[in-house]
Amino acid sequence: MDFRDTPEEAAFRKEIQDWLEANVPSDWDRSQLTLIPPEDRLDMLRNWQAKLHEGGWAGINWPKEYGGRGASLIETAIFNQEMARVKAPPPINVIGLGMAGPTIIAHGTHEQKDRHLEKILSADEIWCQGFSEPGAGSDLGGLRSTAILEGDSWIINGQKVWTSLAHVAQWCIFLARTDTTAPKHKGITYFLVDMSSPGIEVRPLRQITGSADFNEMFFTDVRVPRENILGEINDGWRVAMTTLLHERGTLGFALSVGARVALDELIRLARETKRYGKPAIEDPIVRQRLASLHVEVESLRLNNYRALTSVMKTGVPGPEGSLGKLIWSESMQRLGDLAVEILGPAGMLEKWTENPRVATWQYIHLRSRGHTIEAGTSEILRNIVAERVLGLPKHK
Amino acid sequence: MDFGLTDEQEALRKSARDFLTERSTTQLVRKLMASKTGFDEGLWKEMSGLGWMGTAISEEDGGLGLGQIELAILTEETGRAILPAPFYSSVGLAAPVIAGAAEGAIRKELLGGIASGETRATLALVEAEGRWDAPGVKAKAVKEGNGYTITGTKLFVPDAHLAGEILVVARTSREKDKTAGLSLFAVPASDKNVKVRQLETIDQTRRLCRVRFSGVTVGADRMLGREGEAWPLLTRSLDRAATTLAAEATGVAAKVVELSRDYAKERLQFDRPIGSFQAISHRIADMLVLTENARSTTYYAAWALDEGVPDAPLAAATAKVAGSEAARTVAQDGIQVHGGIGFTWEHDMHLYYRRAKWLELFLGDAGIWRERVASLFA
Numbered sequence: 118m119d120f121r122d123t124p125e126e127a128a129f130r131k132e133i134q135d136w137l138e139a140n141v142p143s144d145w146d147r148s149q150l151t152l153i154p155p156e157d158r159l160d161m162l163r164n165w166q167a168k169l170h171e172g173g174w175a176g177i178n179w180p181k182e183y184g185g186r187g188a189s190l191i192e193t194a195i196f197n198q199e200m201a202r203v204k205a206p207p208p209i210n211v212i213g214l215g216m217a218g219p220t221i222i223a224h225g226t227h228e229q230k231d232r233h234l235e236k237i238l239s240a241d242e243i244w245c246q247g248f249s250e251p252g253a254g255s256d257l258g259g260l261r262s263t264a265i266l267e268g269d270s271w272i273i274n275g276q277k278v279w280t281s282l283a284h285v286a287q288w289c290i291f292l293a294r295t296d297t298t299a300p301k302h303k304g305i306t307y308f309l310v311d312m313s314s315p316g317i318e319v320r321p322l323r324q325i326t327g328s329a330d331f332n333e334m335f336f337t338d339v340r341v342p343r344e345n346i347l348g349e350i351n352d353g354w355r356v357a358m359t360t361l362l363h364e365r366g367t368l369g370f371a372l373s374v375g376a377r378v379a380l381d382e383l384i385r386l387a388r389e390t391k392r393y394g395k396p397a398i399e400d401p402i403v404r405q406r407l408a409s410l411h412v413e414v415e416s417l418r419l420n421n422y423r424a425l426t427s428v429m430k431t432g433v434p435g436p437e438g439s440l441g442k443l444i445w446s447e448s449m450q451r452l453g454d455l456a457v458e459i460l461g462p463a464g465m466l467e468k469w470t471e472n473p474r475v476a477t478w479q480y481i482h483l484r485s486r487g488h489t490i491e492a493g494t495s496e497i498l499r500n501i502v503a504e505r506v507l508g509l510p511k512h513k
Numbered sequence: 514m515d516f517g518l519t520d521e522q523e524a525l526r527k528s529a530r531d532f533l534t535e536r537s538t539t540q541l542v543r544k545l546m547a548s549k550t551g552f553d554e555g556l557w558k559e560m561s562g563l564g565w566m567g568t569a570i571s572e573e574d575g576g577l578g579l580g581q582i583e584l585a586i587l588t589e590e591t592g593r594a595i596l597p598a599p600f601y602s603s604v605g606l607a608a609p610v611i612a613g614a615a616e617g618a619i620r621k622e623l624l625g626g627i628a629s630g631e632t633r634a635t636l637a638l639v640e641a642e643g644r645w646d647a648p649g650v651k652a653k654a655v656k657e658g659n660g661y662t663i664t665g666t667k668l669f670v671p672d673a674h675l676a677g678e679i680l681v682v683a684r685t686s687r688e689k690d691k692t693a694g695l696s697l698f699a700v701p702a703s704d705k706n707v708k709v710r711q712l713e714t715i716d717q718t719r720r721l722c723r724v725r726f727s728g729v730t731v732g733a734d735r736m737l738g739r740e741g742e743a744w745p746l747l748t749r750s751l752d753r754a755a756t757t758l759a760a761e762a763t764g765v766a767a768k769v770v771e772l773s774r775d776y777a778k779e780r781l782q783f784d785r786p787i788g789s790f791q792a793i794s795h796r797i798a799d800m801l802v803l804t805e806n807a808r809s810t811t812y813y814a815a816w817a818l819d820e821g822v823p824d825a826p827l828a829a830a831t832a833k834v835a836g837s838e839a840a841r842t843v844a845q846d847g848i849q850v851h852g853g854i855g856f857t858w859e860h861d862m863h864l865y866y867r868r869a870k871w872l873e874l875f876l877g878d879a880g881i882w883r884e885r886v887a888s889l890f891a
Binding site (some may be wrong): 401506 | 514515516517518519579582602615714770774785786788790791795797799801802805806808809810812813816817828831834835838851879883884886887890891
């Protein structure tokens, strides 16, 4: 047991720290704690990823042969920690780097790898994810979009929701039913769709925060070349599992450092905000709640370390690995709740010229309502823990 | 970065589990609960023979020279097995207090005795006000010639009825700062002016006692550390004791999760295993979250204490909060998952619940340690 970096890890950490020091854009607002980029920063974020790519820091955990760095799990963790610690902007092509790319690497043909991977890394082509539907959220297997083969093309029809980045994406990973007679998980195929194809309509979906980070997508007779599928026909569910594994698996360290950064900001807020005449941090109940958050955020960090050690030693994460997103999302909600309470009556405001922090905290607070829903609701995650970690019988 | 156990540490865990599975059965727990002292001399000797008592005591002091991590491994296992022995009071609590304060001959005598298992020791800190901090200490030690005379009443002293040495925190001078003027003494429990009375403890295999010191005179050589300067050293030792408690709480919680999981798989209602109901399975998932949080924070704290990293006190407080929360919530949810049978005397669930409650409250509950967490960052 040793929580210090080895000399190699320390050297790697220093390398990314130095690079970030020299390259994080000076006009980037580092006080911004959000994960999803606002629209007006798109160009800046695209350039930022291109710069990451030039420096060899995009898709670092991808194998070298596909343009990655072949970074180990621990190096990837260190990279995510340092990015979060300096509040560096996120790479714009999160879905390409974290989901589409790894799935193409695992299941794609030579041609698909040549065609897509480099452009994902450089952010020349941004990707979005067409999985969820109005009728298929947690029960993704119930999706109803269809694809029918006509000559050399698939004809796709259907509706998708919660599609982050669809309004700026060039490509989409897309699930559609190709055999309506098969059991629901058997008749699905995984498509790579060019977003400039005729018949795709993207409508922004405004969220509780007021911003539109997500979209709805409507596909009407969209033609997709026959070869643009990942894996075999009707084997899309298995391919999609690769994607979802990456969605939940790679972000742990960034989430944990993000929560730490947010908690440190909250402690600062509690020091600087008066509550009935005294600094909020002197209020015993505020102190208890801040301490609880500290315990949760530390648990998240240390559970990640344990999971990482377990994967490195045995190839499989221990039970603690499945818990990260569940703990993180619920902690972020408690953190957001406490922040708006510390703000007092100003917690009822969306923005306040008197205090610019109100807007940031309100965004974190409102945004956190979605954390327990996206990428597996807390209920689905508890099912997974119960069934796969504890081995309890499947729920009916 | 490595959050894993070494092969030796894994082997220690395995041998501890094997031993305790065989020797620390719930039948034994029940037998000792009902006995006069709650103590099994034979079991104590066997554990001593395995070297457990000296786990975290240095080699020059007569121990094995392992560390807080190994002690956490052992106590996690004793928690799983709800070991009915004064192991925590002597090895988890008194030993680090002595190691943190004592010097010279008395240090060797006490730590050597604990390490061999021949001496059992405990700490007498809390008094009538029920506080674990310095202002709660009213007991007095007055210097007389080459010794001190101690007067006062201590409460909630763990296993004092089985201890040969009782470490007493007493005031040697009145200072404005209540953390100053406190001294630590090792008092032989056999002294005629020491009166030990067992209290009716919720966990009868981990008894708490009232100890009266009515003018007990000890030589100056039985003062551990310097006069009036005991508290800062004691605070550091209590960080160790709290981390060890958290390890034991982790063990109790982990066992309750397993028992609840197994029961939820077997127990049928409405023609289905109750574990297929999300009201049950999600509760057990949450029990697992608390248990894993306690485990992660405990082992980090143990490492931080062994390495002396600057955030060790914060890490220890964090572990104690997570341990107390896991102990309380997991044990009570374990009873709920078991339904009616879990509420009976016959079922073992209450044995775990009782130990968990003891561990939750000893050295201060989660709220008290959350305040310590806050005081360390605020």
